[in-house]
Amino acid sequence: xxxxxxxxxxxxxxxxxxxxxxxxxxxxxxxxxxxxxxxxxxxxxxxxxxxxxxxxxxxxxxxxxxxxxxxxxxxxxxxxxxxxxxxxxxxxxxxxxxxxxxxxxxxxxxxxxxxxxxxxxxxxxxxxxxxxxxxxxxxxxxxxxxxxxxxxxxxxxxxxxxxxxxxxxxxxxxxxxxxxxxxxxxxxxxxxxxxxxxxxxxxxxxxxxxxxxxxxxxxxxxxxxxxxxxxxxxxxxxxxxxxxxxxxxxxxxxxxxxxxxxxxxxxxxxxxxxxxxxxxxxxxxxxxxxxxxxxxxxxxxxxxxxxxxxxx
Amino acid sequence: xxxxxxxxxxxxxxxxxxxxxxxxxxxxxxxxxxxxxxxxxxxxxxxxxxxxxxxxxxxxxxxxxxxxxxxxxxxxxxxxxxxxxxxxxxxxxxxxxxxxxxxxxxxxxxxxxxxxxxxxxxxxxxxxxxxxxxxxxxxxxxxxxxxxxxxxxxxxxxxxxxxxxxxxxxxxxxxxxxxxxxxxxxxxxxxxxxxxxxxxxxxxxxxxxxxxxxxxxxxxxxxxxxxxxxxxxxxxxxxxxxxxxxxxxxxxxxxxxxxxxxxxxxxxxxxxxxxxxxxxxxxxxxxxxxxxxxxxxxxxxxxxxxxxxxxxxxxxxxxxxxxxxxxxxxxxxxxxxxxxxxxxxxxxxxxxxxxxxxxxxx
Numbered sequence: 243x244x245x246x247x248x249x250x251x252x253x254x255x256x257x258x259x260x261x262x263x264x265x266x267x268x269x270x271x272x273x274x275x276x277x278x279x280x281x282x283x284x285x286x287x288x289x290x291x292x293x294x295x296x297x298x299x300x301x302x303x304x305x306x307x308x309x310x311x312x313x314x315x316x317x318x319x320x321x322x323x324x325x326x327x328x329x330x331x332x333x334x335x336x337x338x339x340x341x342x343x344x345x346x347x348x349x350x351x352x353x354x355x356x357x358x359x360x361x362x363x364x365x366x367x368x369x370x371x372x373x374x375x376x377x378x379x380x381x382x383x384x385x386x387x388x389x390x391x392x393x394x395x396x397x398x399x400x401x402x403x404x405x406x407x408x409x410x411x412x413x414x415x416x417x418x419x420x421x422x423x424x425x426x427x428x429x430x431x432x433x434x435x436x437x438x439x440x441x442x443x444x445x446x447x448x449x450x451x452x453x454x455x456x457x458x459x460x461x462x463x464x465x466x467x468x469x470x471x472x473x474x475x476x477x478x479x480x481x482x483x484x485x486x487x488x489x490x491x492x493x494x495x496x497x498x499x500x501x502x503x504x505x506x507x508x509x510x511x512x513x514x515x516x517x518x519x520x521x522x523x524x525x526x527x528x529x530x531x532x533x534x535x536x537x538x539x540x541x542x543x544x545x546x547x548x549x550x551x552x553x554x
Numbered sequence: 555x556x557x558x559x560x561x562x563x564x565x566x567x568x569x570x571x572x573x574x575x576x577x578x579x580x581x582x583x584x585x586x587x588x589x590x591x592x593x594x595x596x597x598x599x600x601x602x603x604x605x606x607x608x609x610x611x612x613x614x615x616x617x618x619x620x621x622x623x624x625x626x627x628x629x630x631x632x633x634x635x636x637x638x639x640x641x642x643x644x645x646x647x648x649x650x651x652x653x654x655x656x657x658x659x660x661x662x663x664x665x666x667x668x669x670x671x672x673x674x675x676x677x678x679x680x681x682x683x684x685x686x687x688x689x690x691x692x693x694x695x696x697x698x699x700x701x702x703x704x705x706x707x708x709x710x711x712x713x714x715x716x717x718x719x720x721x722x723x724x725x726x727x728x729x730x731x732x733x734x735x736x737x738x739x740x741x742x743x744x745x746x747x748x749x750x751x752x753x754x755x756x757x758x759x760x761x762x763x764x765x766x767x768x769x770x771x772x773x774x775x776x777x778x779x780x781x782x783x784x785x786x787x788x789x790x791x792x793x794x795x796x797x798x799x800x801x802x803x804x805x806x807x808x809x810x811x812x813x814x815x816x817x818x819x820x821x822x823x824x825x826x827x828x829x830x831x832x833x834x835x836x837x838x839x840x841x842x843x844x845x846x847x848x849x850x851x852x853x854x855x856x857x858x859x860x861x862x863x864x865x866x867x868x869x870x871x872x873x874x875x876x877x878x879x880x881x882x883x884x885x886x887x888x889x890x891x892x893x894x895x896x897x898x899x900x901x902x903x904x905x906x907x908x909x910x911x912x913x914x915x916x
Binding site: 260263264265266267268269270271273274275276277278280281282284285286288289292299347350351353355356357358362364365366367368369371372373374375376377379380381382383384386389390391392394422423426427428430431434469472473475476479482483485486489490506509510513514519522523526527529530533534537 | 581582585586588589592593596597598599600601602603606615623727730731733734735737738739740741743746749750752753755756757759760761762763764765767768784786787788793818843846847849850854857865866869870873880883884886887890891894895897898902905906909910913
């Protein structure tokens with residue numbers, strides 16, 4: 243931009259050229275700025291207002307300011323707390339899993355001794371483009387206790403499989419297994435990052451007598467830490483907003499025994515089936531603040547552990 | 555003597571070469587076996603879906619647990635207007651394929667399909683222990699039936715309409731915004747870019763209630779407008795992707811165009827866009843699949859208006875109605891995933907590219 247600016251500034255007084263460029267730039271951004279205002283800022287403001295009221299669209303004329311009652315209610319509502327627990331339990335298993343598994347697959351696929359690497363890369367990515375709802379539909383049948391293949395195969399080797407989606411103790415793990423189908427994006431990003439690691443660094447480490455594990459932890463991991471960071475942020479935010487697949491598995495009541503009653507399912511239930519939109523707005527805002535805090539915290543922490551190549 | 559020693563030496567040499575070659579093969583062989591086992595487990599649900607979608611679903615579902623894993627059908631006999639299952643019955647003369655006429659706890663009556671005129675044959679034993687006569691069988695019945703029952707023609711039309719129109723609008727808006735971010739200096743740019751990044755990560759749920767109320771107030775609920783209109787205002791992920799690409803084009807190229815008298819829009823259309831085609835395709839693909847797979851927002855806006863349902867809504871609805879027939883559910887799975895898979899195979903390169911640009915390059 244520097245050269246263009248200097249050329250324009252030859253023809254125009256400096257400040258006018260800069261003003262023109264700023265005006266043009268902001269004009270280019272206009273579609274997004276309008277969207278930001280009408281699809282984010284205004285709705286956020288309105289939902290913040292709703293969160294302090296007892297708003298119910300059916301009885302819109304009876305709207306009343308009730309202070310922090312909705313937010314206090316979140317912490318005293320036993321079902322809301324439970325839905326937070328369900329979400330956190332899922333997050334606890336899903337996040338490490340979705341950060342590490344694609345890395346392991348990527349390490350396998352970038353290993354030079356593996357033949358037909360391109361085919362494997364294609365096959366591991368393939369399920370990622372399947373609509374989540376269709377994938378859930380398929381998994382509900384594959385993990386079916388009587389007719390599904392998983393328990394038939396386990397039975398064949400003498401293991402009595404659990405009831406997966408229909409067992410309160412197994413449903414979270416089964417959902418995480420389902421999410422394993424969507425490792426594609428993470429895998430591709432790890433593969434690209436692994437291929438960016440300069441070979442000379444491994445050679446130098448080998449000369450210094452570093453074994454494969456030391457080479458992995460001291461060279462590879464720091465150099466791909468930016469992708470690990472990105473996957474971590476994504477996984478946390480994704481888990482917080484888990485909705486569609488859970489709805490298909492457990493419905494609005496979160497079967498089995500409320501164990502798929504995720505926070506977002508509860509929010510949907512409060513807002514759209516019980517019409518308690520004031521309370522649902524408070525739930526949404528609470529989630530927003532939590533997600534914002536986690537994201538900001540992670541971005542603040544990245545100076546300590548995320549390595550970005552210089553000259554980028 | 556000498557020749558014997560020579561041949562010994564030669565065989566020794568070839569053994570050593572063989573061993574060396576074998577050692578070279580072991581690494582790749584082991585890796586291939588390991589990767590093969592993992593990918594088989596990984597794609598098992600797809601294999602299940604395919605075998606279940608193309609089998610004789612009614613017969614296999616009714617038979618219950620002990621059915622073959624491959625798509626199959628069981629033989630039956632039309633007898634006096636009834637369809638009788640043929641079972642493998644052990645008799646004194648070996649195993650006979652007989653049709654079960656009347657079921658009994660202790661003994662049952664069978665018909666010999668080879669000689670139905672001979673009438674019922676009584677057999678002592680529990681018919682429940684007998685196996686059916688399965689044979690491999692491939693049928694499109696489940697596909698056509700689920701297509702008809704879920705009205706996939708309509709679902710496809712709806713999903714394609716919403717996705718294609720959204721992609722069209724979003725490419726235009728995102729390219730303009732990405733160009734603004736990549737090429738112009740203006741006050742507050744860093745903060746605005748930070749906000750753009752934040753909207754990728756922050757939960758949109760916080761906007762849904764007011765938006766849903768707003769759309770219904772202006773009469774847009776139960777229509778596609780709330781699904782399509784946002785595409786006019788760009789989409790953070792696609793803007794980010796296109797911006798990265800525009801920044802990689804040498805600035806001298808737009809400067810040359812500007813010196814020739816082209817304005818910013820002319821420059822964008824004639825210089826920038828032709829040079830970011832891969833990113834253009836990648837952004838289009840991402841947005842297409844985002845819209846194609848979206849569930850929450852169509853659920854809220856289209857709820858109750860079944861003729862407008864998109865594929866995810868239709869699938870979620872049928873999951874409840876297909877209850878006991880896995881074949882119909884899996885056939886609908888095949889129908890729903892075929893188009894995404896075909897698109898992915900054609901545009902594979904761009905998916906990979908989009909993922910790398912947004913996730914690795916910063």
